[in-house]
Amino acid sequence: MPRSEEAEWWANAVYEAIQEVPPGKVTSYGHIARLLGEPQRPRQVGVCLKVLASPESGSHFNSNTVPWQRIINSKGMISHRSGPGSAERQAEALAQEGVEVTTDSMGEMYVDFSRYGWFPSQLPSEGTDEQP
């Protein structure tokens, strides 16, 4: 069984799981991995989002049909990545659907899990991460 088929199965599962996150709520990479029965692979969830197709690509799963902005890290923080400003775009997308994003003195952006977290049938094991 080729690795590429495995990878495709995984990516599809990730995108479908993310589509279950309701508007105005957020969850973590690790929680998506746990929902799929692969608690050891939160990193691969991030990879799937990184390679998420653009809307023009015509793919069934793209950045319009998958609410990528609702996935943040286990500390409630919007993770930064290579592209400058990408974290800011995520914060803006969240604010647009009513999620309050706070910025600390270091410029890191946080979401309050106790108000906006979505963790069905389990807690994020940290549960209450608040901003100072």
Added chain:
DNA sequence: TCTATGACCACAG
């Protein structure tokens, strides 16, 4: 093939 890297996470000190 092998190495390096990374939208992560839990656990030790």
Added chain:
DNA sequence: CCTGTGGCCATAG
């Protein structure tokens, strides 16, 4: 409350 460590595994070069 820090920083470090080990684990994970698809991608890129």
